[in-house]
Amino acid sequence: MDTTLKTIPSIVNDGRGESSWGRHDIALLGDGAWMLSEQQSALNFRLRSSAAGYQSDWHVAGDPTLLLIQTGIIEIELRDGSLKRFSAGEMFVAQDYLEEGIEFTELLGHRARVIGQQTLNALHLKLFKR
Numbered sequence: 001m002d003t004t005l006k007t008i009p010s011i012v013n014d015g016r017g018e019s020s021w022g023r024h025d026i027a028l029l030g031d032g033a034w035m036l037s038e039q040q041s042a043l044n045f046r047l048r049s050s051a052a053g054y055q056s057d058w059h060v061a062g063d064p065t066l067l068l069i070q071t072g073i074i075e076i077e078l079r080d081g082s083l084k085r086f087s088a089g090e091m092f093v094a095q096d097y098l099e100e101g102i103e104f105t106e107l108l109g110h111r112a113r114v115i116g117q118q119t120l121n122a123l124h125l126k127l128f129k130r
Contacts, residue, residue, distance in 0.1 A: 072120030
């Protein structure tokens with residue numbers, strides 16, 4: 001049986017509350033012609049639709065959430081100015097929640113905006129409640 005890693009981009013915090021880019025790896029097992037992960041736990045899901053031109057305020061994730069983009073393009077910006085874009089078929093995990101005792105400030109978090117003229121449709125899959 002073959003094993004490969006599926007790497008999913010992730011927004012994480014550095015333990016002091018600052019958001020940074022990380023990765024969420026999931027092992028896929030199979031014979032090369034097909035690969036499948038073990039079952040992954042999840043709590044619930046929501047469907048999201050955001051119009052072209054939408055931009056969020058700075059925020060952090062409440063609970064670790066996998067976002068799967070169905071249509072449109074979303075751009076995620078971190079406070080350090082780094083940007084990543086995700087389009088249809090791509091996914092990322094938002095898990096830059098603040099640890100107990102850390103207050104949200106203007107130096108923390110990420111923001112999102114819809115790029116282009118197409119409506120963003122996405123699936124938000126909450127992985128677990130922290």
